Amino acid sequence: MIDQANQLSQLLAQHLTALSSLSTTLPATESAATSPLWSLPATVLVPLLGLPAFWVASFLIYCVKCAIFGMDRTPRIDQVVKTPWLPRIFMEFGYWMFRIPVRLCIVLGITPNMITFGSMLLTVLAAVAIGCGHFAFGGWTLLFAFTCDAWDGIVARATNNCTTSGEFFDSTMDRYNDVFTFLGFLYYYRNDPLLFSVTAAALVGSTIVSYSRAKGDAVGINANVGYMQRHERGVWLGVATAVAPIAAAYLEPAALSPRYHVVAAVMLLMAVMTNVTAIWRIRVVMKGLIDRATGSPVRIPKEKSPKTSPAPSELTPQPS
Numbered sequence: 001m002i003d004q005a006n007q008l009s010q011l012l013a014q015h016l017t018a019l020s021s022l023s024t025t026l027p028a029t030e031s032a033a034t035s036p037l038w039s040l041p042a043t044v045l046v047p048l049l050g051l052p053a054f055w056v057a058s059f060l061i062y063c064v065k066c067a068i069f070g071m072d073r074t075p076r077i078d079q080v081v082k083t084p085w086l087p088r089i090f091m092e093f094g095y096w097m098f099r100i101p102v103r104l105c106i107v108l109g110i111t112p113n114m115i116t117f118g119s120m121l122l123t124v125l126a127a128v129a130i131g132c133g134h135f136a137f138g139g140w141t142l143l144f145a146f147t148c149d150a151w152d153g154i155v156a157r158a159t160n161n162c163t164t165s166g167e168f169f170d171s172t173m174d175r176y177n178d179v180f181t182f183l184g185f186l187y188y189y190r191n192d193p194l195l196f197s198v199t200a201a202a203l204v205g206s207t208i209v210s211y212s213r214a215k216g217d218a219v220g221i222n223a224n225v226g227y228m229q230r231h232e233r234g235v236w237l238g239v240a241t242a243v244a245p246i247a248a249a250y251l252e253p254a255a256l257s258p259r260y261h262v263v264a265a266v267m268l269l270m271a272v273m274t275n276v277t278a279i280w281r282i283r284v285v286m287k288g289l290i291d292r293a294t295g296s297p298v299r300i301p302k303e304k305s306p307k308t309s310p311a312p313s314e315l316t317p318q319p320s
Contacts, residue, residue, distance in 0.1 A: 178233075208275070247260075
């Protein structure tokens, strides 16, 4: 009887050992299926992975095209200051991708001012989404709004509809779009003093960058210098916001209000570079005015002249 009891206890111990070993292996197998990334909602995961895959594949196709036929040379891009923050091939790729939507806008009779106003509405939608914490949706909406902001100028030039009133309307809406975008981030980071301050500094820098360029043009001084101009800010901030939930899924999976470290890093970069550019432009304008007052020759920053410069293009909006 005692022997049978010992055998039963040994058998029970073996089963318990097997169950314990099985329980230790189950989390490892389940963790592969329940990765933080795959636990995101489908409404976040599909655009989060599908849209970047589409753009990466399109960019690879464009690179193959450039390798065979050479890279495009858009005269409009010749007017933009060269910068390491947004290489020319990415801007040419954007113009290449815009061709079909731009032709569609022309066929449908959509005017540049309509596109400009539409970009502002999209920016407001993106700002609201970002303020509510929907960074993936807000980021892609922000990128689409920035894309529309590029379409209006292309449509205006393609239809010979470049006017000073259109330039003024576009520049004014750009300022609204900048403020709306940063207000969305400021609202989201309202309980984080550090990131709130960084975002506020980026807002101030972005505003002064645009204002110093516009004021310099008004007094006849070209201040088209510096980094993180509007087209660069749009790409960097839009992409960072769109992909930030991927990093947050791994870095802070349990956070109810993630800090979104990718956005925080880009916002810090913008806060520094925009204010450096603003100070740089202020110095250029001030020196130009002082040289003019003292009769010294005014040094104008060098820019590459476009290969073709039709008269209407002089009225197209300049990057700020």
